[in-house]
Amino acid sequence: xxxxxxxxxxxxxxxxxxxxxxxxxxxxxxxxxxxxxxxxxxxxxxxxxxxxxxxxxxxxxxxxxxxxxxxxxxxxxxxxxxxxxxxxxxxxxxxxxxxxxxxxxxxxxxxxxxxxxxxxxxxxxxxxxxxxxxxxxxxxxxxxxxxxxxxxxxxxxxxxxxxxxxxxxxxxxxxxxxxx
Amino acid sequence: xxxxxxxxxxxxxxxxxxxxxxxxxxxxxxxxxxxxxxxxxxxxxxxxxxxxxxxxxxxxxxxxxxxxxxxxxxxxxxxxxxxxxxxxxxxxxxxxxxxxxxxxxxxxxxxxxxxxxxxxxxxxxxxxxxxxxxxxxxxxxxxxxxxxxxxxxxxxxxxxxxxxxxxxxxxxxxxxxxxxxxxxxxxxxxxxxxxxxxxxxxxxxxxxxxxxxxxxxxxxxxxxxxxxxxxxxxxxxxxxxxxxxxxxxxxxxxxxxxxxxxxxxxxxxxxxxxxxxxxxxxxxxxxxxxxxxxxxxxxxxxxxxxxxxxxxxxxxxxxxxxxxxxx
Numbered sequence: 001x002x003x004x005x006x007x008x009x010x011x012x013x014x015x016x017x018x019x020x021x022x023x024x025x026x027x028x029x030x031x032x033x034x035x036x037x038x039x040x041x042x043x044x045x046x047x048x049x050x051x052x053x054x055x056x057x058x059x060x061x062x063x064x065x066x067x068x069x070x071x072x073x074x075x076x077x078x079x080x081x082x083x084x085x086x087x088x089x090x091x092x093x094x095x096x097x098x099x100x101x102x103x104x105x106x107x108x109x110x111x112x113x114x115x116x117x118x119x120x121x122x123x124x125x126x127x128x129x130x131x132x133x134x135x136x137x138x139x140x141x142x143x144x145x146x147x148x149x150x151x152x153x154x155x156x157x158x159x160x161x162x163x164x165x166x167x168x169x170x171x172x173x174x175x176x177x178x179x180x
Numbered sequence: 181x182x183x184x185x186x187x188x189x190x191x192x193x194x195x196x197x198x199x200x201x202x203x204x205x206x207x208x209x210x211x212x213x214x215x216x217x218x219x220x221x222x223x224x225x226x227x228x229x230x231x232x233x234x235x236x237x238x239x240x241x242x243x244x245x246x247x248x249x250x251x252x253x254x255x256x257x258x259x260x261x262x263x264x265x266x267x268x269x270x271x272x273x274x275x276x277x278x279x280x281x282x283x284x285x286x287x288x289x290x291x292x293x294x295x296x297x298x299x300x301x302x303x304x305x306x307x308x309x310x311x312x313x314x315x316x317x318x319x320x321x322x323x324x325x326x327x328x329x330x331x332x333x334x335x336x337x338x339x340x341x342x343x344x345x346x347x348x349x350x351x352x353x354x355x356x357x358x359x360x361x362x363x364x365x366x367x368x369x370x371x372x373x374x375x376x377x378x379x380x381x382x383x384x385x386x387x388x389x390x391x392x393x394x395x396x397x398x399x400x401x402x403x404x405x406x407x408x409x410x411x412x413x414x415x416x417x418x419x420x421x422x423x424x425x426x427x428x429x430x431x432x433x434x435x436x437x438x439x440x441x442x443x444x445x446x447x448x449x450x451x452x453x454x455x456x457x458x459x460x461x462x463x464x465x466x467x468x469x470x471x472x473x474x475x476x477x478x479x480x481x482x483x484x485x486x487x488x489x490x491x492x493x494x495x496x497x498x499x500x501x502x503x504x505x506x507x
């Protein structure tokens with residue numbers, strides 16, 4: 001069964017901000033928040049590295065258990081989504097989440113201010129229709145991973161992306177050992 | 181994140197629980213019930229302030245009122261809000277058993293016809309006020325534990341300790357006992373000769389509770405700082421605890437923390453003076469000191485809670501450091 005996940009390859013990330021911009025553009029993320037945070041560790045020192053912080057779509061998401069209104073749910077394909085119609089903006093999920101993924105915008109449409117916003121793996125989290133009443137659906141195809149110039153951000157079925165990542169790690173280990 | 185709402189909500193909801201416990205104690209003193217009845221008015225306003233505070237924090241307060249208890253199966257926040265609702269209802273019932281008491285219920289001074297009507301309904305239950313009060317107080321204590329458990333999350337390592345419910349219990353006992361003492365002291369000042377004996381009886385118990393709570397509070401605070409300094413269940417939790425301690429001792433919350441400690445010291449001095457006045461049978465001085473003590477307890481508890489929430493570093497903030505070290 002498919003289980004969508006993200007993997008971040010810190011050795012490859014150059015902090016170009018492509019994932020951040022693609023996510024904002026694709027999902028109409030409000031101005032004052034971002035679904036992806038890029039954190040730089042040891043900035044300006046040797047060993048400087050960049051980590052992207054976003055929803056990890058946990059197997060047992062603490063936010064789902066914490067949400068008092070059952071607004072957050074996990075789909076069969078592993079994607080954790082938030083129903084913005086149910087959300088009351090209590091911010092409790094941000095305490096429960098160990099990755100600080102839930103965000104609460106102060107800008108944007110009035111009815112969505114203070115309402116939790118998070119990564120949806122670029123699917124439309126709940127049924128929406130276009131101007132002709134046709135249901136809009138979007139396949140899980142995260143733009144952040146698609147736009148990543150160095151392919152540091154991998155998004156897709158856990159078994160596939162883990163295999164890709166493991167190959168890279170193994171390759172790097174070999175390179176270091178033989179000194180290439 | 182706004183901490184003010186959490187600060188006001190937790191302190192006032194705990195104050196309401198403490199005030200109800202103090203009223204149950206006052207009921208058992210067997211002195212002038214008419215005198216103690218006045219203090220029963222304060223429980224419900226304290227609950228209302230806490231409810232308003234927590235709802236003001238939500239982006240959709242009206243929807244929150246309707247749906248916040250929808251996930252009692254797994255969400256501690258849902259359980260907390262459900263318990264708060266239950267406690268609020270019980271607090272209203274308990275207050276009614278005092279203020280609509282047929283003989284001395286003070287509501288008759290506000291609206292006699294309404295008092296007469298509700299007093300008839302309340303009359304058969306008034307003899308059971310003491311046992312009901314004990315049950316309601318136990319529900320209140322259960323609420324304190326559930327409320328504390330709502331903040332004991334893996335994502336909040338600095339609060340995920342036994343010290344959180346202990347802080348809440350100390351706050352409830354300190355603020356609740358002193359709120360009732362302050363109200364009774366004001367009433368005493370209106371007719372000193374008439375109310376010296378019942379106030380003296382109440383203060384005799386209240387000082388013991390407050391003294392015990394202050395000592396317990398100092399131990400819990402020392403334990404909390406010690407825990408933050410020590411090892412944690414995971415590297416991330418240890419980092420978050422360490423950063424919380426830094427925020428308290430040499431960060432953005434340091435001024436508030438030392439003000440909190442200073443108020444705690446002043447409070448202890450006032451408490452000693454009040455106990456000394458009480459032992460010298462100087463009830464009028466003890467009454468004035470009770471009011472000052474309540475004010476300092478309230479300010480101190482608000483500051484302490486501000487430190488607890490404001491200095492707290494969630495796991496999400498330190499996770500990049502953890503991830504960078506393992507992936």
